[in-house]
Amino acid sequence: MGAISAAGNDISETLDSFLKVKRNAGPVTLFPTKLAYPVFEVKNLPPDYHLDGQRTLSLALIAVDQALADAGLDDLSGLRVGVCMGTTVASQLNDLQFYTSYRERGDAPMVPVDRFLKGNLAEVISRRHKTRGPALTVVNACSSGTDAIGVALSWLRSGLCDIVLAGGADELNHVPYCGFGSLGIVNPGLCTPFDRDRKGLNLGEGAGVVVLEKTTAARKRGRSSDLVLLGYGSSSDAYHLTAPSPDGIGLKISLRNVLDEAGIKPVEVCFVNAHGTGTNDNDLVEGNALAGMFGNDLKMLSTKGYTGHTLGAAGGLEAVFTALGLREGWIPPSAGFSTRDDSISLAPVREKTLVNGHYAISTSLAFGGNNAALVIGRGVRA
Amino acid sequence: MNVLGIGTVFAGGIGIKNFEEAMVSGWQTPIDVEAKWAIRGKHPVYQANLDDVPDKTILKKIRRADRLSKMAVLCAADAIKDSGIGNINGEKVGIIVATAFGAHVTTFGFLDNILDFGETAVSPTIFSNSVHNAAASYVSSTLDIKGPTLTITQFRFSFQLALQLAVTWLQQQRCDYVLAGAVDQLGDVLCYIADRKLTTARDGRIRPFVFKPTCQVPGEGAIFYILGREKREKTYCTVQSVMINDSTSQGAGTDVTIIDADGMLPDESAYLACADSGTMLAAYSPLFGTMMTGSAFNVAAGALMLNKQRYYPNPVQDNPRGLRILTDSGPAHIASIECVGYDCHSTRAAVRLIAI
Numbered sequence: 001m002g003a004i005s006a007a008g009n010d011i012s013e014t015l016d017s018f019l020k021v022k023r024n025a026g027p028v029t030l031f032p033t034k035l036a037y038p039v040f041e042v043k044n045l046p047p048d049y050h051l052d053g054q055r056t057l058s059l060a061l062i063a064v065d066q067a068l069a070d071a072g073l074d075d076l077s078g079l080r081v082g083v084c085m086g087t088t089v090a091s092q093l094n095d096l097q098f099y100t101s102y103r104e105r106g107d108a109p110m111v112p113v114d115r116f117l118k119g120n121l122a123e124v125i126s127r128r129h130k131t132r133g134p135a136l137t138v139v140n141a142c143s144s145g146t147d148a149i150g151v152a153l154s155w156l157r158s159g160l161c162d163i164v165l166a167g168g169a170d171e172l173n174h175v176p177y178c179g180f181g182s183l184g185i186v187n188p189g190l191c192t193p194f195d196r197d198r199k200g201l202n203l204g205e206g207a208g209v210v211v212l213e214k215t216t217a218a219r220k221r222g223r224s225s226d227l228v229l230l231g232y233g234s235s236s237d238a239y240h241l242t243a244p245s246p247d248g249i250g251l252k253i254s255l256r257n258v259l260d261e262a263g264i265k266p267v268e269v270c271f272v273n274a275h276g277t278g279t280n281d282n283d284l285v286e287g288n289a290l291a292g293m294f295g296n297d298l299k300m301l302s303t304k305g306y307t308g309h310t311l312g313a314a315g316g317l318e319a320v321f322t323a324l325g326l327r328e329g330w331i332p333p334s335a336g337f338s339t340r341d342d343s344i345s346l347a348p349v350r351e352k353t354l355v356n357g358h359y360a361i362s363t364s365l366a367f368g369g370n371n372a373a374l375v376i377g378r379g380v381r382a
Numbered sequence: 383m384n385v386l387g388i389g390t391v392f393a394g395g396i397g398i399k400n401f402e403e404a405m406v407s408g409w410q411t412p413i414d415v416e417a418k419w420a421i422r423g424k425h426p427v428y429q430a431n432l433d434d435v436p437d438k439t440i441l442k443k444i445r446r447a448d449r450l451s452k453m454a455v456l457c458a459a460d461a462i463k464d465s466g467i468g469n470i471n472g473e474k475v476g477i478i479v480a481t482a483f484g485a486h487v488t489t490f491g492f493l494d495n496i497l498d499f500g501e502t503a504v505s506p507t508i509f510s511n512s513v514h515n516a517a518a519s520y521v522s523s524t525l526d527i528k529g530p531t532l533t534i535t536q537f538r539f540s541f542q543l544a545l546q547l548a549v550t551w552l553q554q555q556r557c558d559y560v561l562a563g564a565v566d567q568l569g570d571v572l573c574y575i576a577d578r579k580l581t582t583a584r585d586g587r588i589r590p591f592v593f594k595p596t597c598q599v600p601g602e603g604a605i606f607y608i609l610g611r612e613k614r615e616k617t618y619c620t621v622q623s624v625m626i627n628d629s630t631s632q633g634a635g636t637d638v639t640i641i642d643a644d645g646m647l648p649d650e651s652a653y654l655a656c657a658d659s660g661t662m663l664a665a666y667s668p669l670f671g672t673m674m675t676g677s678a679f680n681v682a683a684g685a686l687m688l689n690k691q692r693y694y695p696n697p698v699q700d701n702p703r704g705l706r707i708l709t710d711s712g713p714a715h716i717a718s719i720e721c722v723g724y725d726c727h728s729t730r731a732a733v734r735l736i737a738i
Contacts, residue, residue, distance in 0.1 A: 034501055035502065091484060093483070093571075099490060103497070107419065108574075110575070110578060113575050136543045138534055140531075140532055151532070157550070174496075175493070178509075179504065182509055236519070237528070238527055239523055242506075242510050367510070367513055367515070369522060
């Protein structure tokens, strides 16, 4: 696994932030802006990874390299390896300088265009590591990372490849910063997921990547892992472009499907790492859907209080955090939460909480009505 | 995996019948649109005409959607209608939308907002429509499809990867049907970029068999497929395999090879390898224009040929190398067709279709 976010530039730093409930948010430093919403920026990006105008790609490559090192994979040649990455920002040619030049003069330099055309996340990672397998970039808004991992699972099960590098990456970018502001769902202070007085989300950035490998392939190279991806459920609300269905129908279908695919019952789930953005609608719908499926005593948290909403990276990062919770045997307090919302039947954990079980779920709810969930297991067979 | 229905929106109209008519009629001159950067102030494009929609009900439902989403929804609805299957909705239907550039026109519209009105006065509606998966969301909500809904982008191979994923979803029983397709939109900025980086065919003729030098005419449109495990009375063909960067697939034993050559690459000589196997060659990009996701249209051409057991002539037949290309329309005995695309790294993608 590999992870980089405002919570830490690697997994060790991230766990330290979780333990100490560090919330590394602040004003925007990456671009000029008159807006004052706090953000969760990654600091001290390693210089070796700096790519001019391709911050999302830099973040992705850092997480990929961490994950490969963690998996003991330094040479992918000869292996059937797929790459599936989720993003939002890296998929769009939204360079303001380029566009300003085009608009004013009817002419613009091609450098940003070339960066964009050569910057497809999955393709760059695939070419960098000379992988032989499918390479796909998922652009499913805020569930992109979760969906990318779900696609990877389908590829592995179909035999298209033996290993997949999967996850998500996104940089903090001026355009969505303005866009989310226009939607009126950005918190002027720090986000407080599931709190009664929540006022919206904070944007963040980062990348989270997992190396998924068939058990048989891992054994051949003398490796094993007690963490297993057991299921992926995905569904659409078929309701509205920006608002979740009030009855949480899509999330409920996703949860039911992911439990079926994993072959487990709700009672076996020891915690859920929720999408929990801190917006009024998301937390209300998600909290009640989770309560309906798992009961009011479910151990649940949102890690966005540590990372902000990292959009296309969120699903990748949160899959890593969910796996870490299982591996470490504890989950951190849901940062920012203090007052229970009586309209939500479930409250997140307020302090470091021990978790003792074999299964955990990570959920993502996206713009456009997408819902996605992963079941991760520890100490169980795939 | 079987092709059970096809919907199209392109410069030649809406619906697979219009696509077939275009294949029969042959090349038509593209329209000229104004552009401040173009020589003579105009440049040729293959532009879809959404005013042609006979039933405006769907457009009324999605009146706030942008043009990209409208093309996607109209096309997806058309595919369902074409399949004749009455219950393509609900949880067991998946959606995979492949796009090379997504809602780039709306994205530039949002940038206009920022530049014209400032950060605090931008339109949430424009921002919402600029998100890459907005089109898929409109398809889902308009057609009441609640299965897995995914938008993917991989430039030249976006559509092939969508098909490949649809195969896995159907095999793994994740879905009973998958509505998979491609959509891309013309826009002034992308046309400018294409004109600067490639050579535009000033006479509007893409010449797919010239290979070098190439010329392009930007196109737009959408094409969606209803894919399923079952075979029905109206099944176009079977998708036997989708191979990307797989050296085992080189077109052997294929009756017809449809190539994605469309002027998107300055040198398309890689397609010459397709001629080595001795199959008949076809390329239909002159009907819909140069598009990263143009392979989606070529696969439809292949599906029609297999379904109708009929050859359709190449719309532009400039053939300086004297290759075996389809020149006439007429009945045929076709068992298999391979649709082949190359990207700028000479990576090959092949969709192999076989007759029912």
